[in-house]
Amino acid sequence: MRVPFVKMHGLGNDFVILDAREQELPVLSTRAIAALADRRTGIGCDQLVRLEPTSAAEADFRMRIFNADGGEVGACGNASRAVALLHGRPARIETESGIVSAHPSDSGVDVDMGVPRFEWESVPLAYPMDTLAMPVAWDVLENPAAVNVGNPHVVFFVDRQEDIPLEHLGPEIENDQLFPARINVNVATVTDRGTIRLRVWERGSGLTRACGTGACATAVSAIRRRLVDNEVTVHLPGGALQISWDGSGPIIMSGPAQESFRGEFDLQDYL
Template structure:
């Protein structure tokens, strides 16, 4: 089997294996993703990102996103910045449009820092059926609690999120509550869980349990969801810095409702692997440089 080239990237520690499959088809199965994501016997990543030809003529490429458990999702803010960086370096364009299963996403260079990229994450959805929830609820105060955490905000920013607010995010056992709430019956598509601590009107701390990936160093859509949730509660302004375990993201909520996320995209290494994607074999021969 011909080796497949990949690029290992990360956005503030949220790490990805990126495969460019625009010219060479790359078959993805749940079993193969799960095996490749294993940090002991595979390459290891939070998400596998596959770049394929766009179906929309207005987009430069289509980005597929698979979590480490093999499930496919519609949006990942950190991965979008990483793919945008690769395509900016390839095309030398100032702005590009990416296609995802959540829709078209516009990316551009940050004007004040060449290492940062700005992603138009689109509009947040707030109606209970848009999250989606299994029953009608007030999405600004969900009837949900876990120990001292209560009434989170629910918002969809390309994928479903709930955001709890606490006075000390470091003392919340996210590793315990994450798996329990991710599969709660209120969320038919499962859910991402954020726990936020307000520092001031322009800053918050955030930790996120990602649906299908677990606790990560950073979550771009989670940062957007937290900024939206905090603003809905009147806790923060329209421009807020989100401090994550892996670093900071700047989130801007525009008057028209669109969300702009600014942050870095880093390359860790490049490599290639020879892996049987068809039978779910867990044998992996990876070579990096």
């Protein structure tokens, strides 16, 4: 069976998108998704995204997101921007974590990412602790903030994020027993009141050029710690995102997305 796809990216965070809103497409197994995501033997991507019709009255369609290891996750900011660009007009998108609103704009796409959750059981953590300054450490990384922005994140503020061996510490922290659902790991340096530099180890995918939910998690954590103002530019290896948060309402993320190419694959090659 030949399956059509669209390859897109947001600041280098790339996706294989299967659009099953108006045509019937197979539901892929975890193994098939991981095989498609492989950059040597598959199409290659950080996430596979599947669009489907929705039964939710308040949504236009449903988006399901699968990391490169085949595991399903609740939210992806960069994927939301890519899907909104593909849709071509404002959309309310049903995700596992709730409804996301996206609006194409002159600068790319603006996405309402919803209200962040800071309760320890909402992150989730294995046991109660202060999520603004957690009394834990891994090597040189210590006292992180934790937040759920549709998926779970832990944020470390350091003097020089580029010096942190995230390729080694990232998987250790991601799989620590403190995080029963695993965790996305962010290391950030605040440059000034309006600027943050960030690298992300993404749960189930590894080091990534950009992570929209990571930028949101880092920005709101910095705002809570009074390190930055309510509007901040987050610079990732793939480019910059604009994040605004008033301290209580939804997070607004703005940034570009782009279509790379279209094609199709033979499903039998990935079973």
